[in-house]
Ligand SMILES: [Zn+2]
């Protein structure tokens with residue numbers, strides 16, 4: 001579902017800490033299909049001789065199932081719908097109030113008014129960061 005919860009900021013999920021908390025076996029179970037997903041994402045439209053769509057779909061299912069076997073799933077369930085991933089570790093600027101980014105802004109458009117605050121969330125309250 002959406003990260004949009006204007007009334008209450010989400011709890012930021014720290015993907016780096018979570019990754020480091022996993023066993024090597026859990027990291028392999030998630031990381032190997034993640035690599036297939038990443039490669040397939042860029043290949044599927046370029047290489048019609050190979051069904052990358054099938055590879056992407058299968059790898060996503062395997063990866064999601066592997067995540068479900070780790071503490072990540074338990075944390076997600078415990079956080080009652082306000083958990084959103086921190087995108088800073090993958091180099092993406094994100095509004096900490098609603099979760100929008102440069103590539104995926106709020107409906108109607110928004111801009112940055114703080115380091116981690118967009119105009120949709122901060123504009124109505126003035127310029128407080
Ligand atoms: Zn926002």
Ligand SMILES: [Zn+2]
Nearest residue numbers: 100106110118
């Ligand atoms: Zn926004």
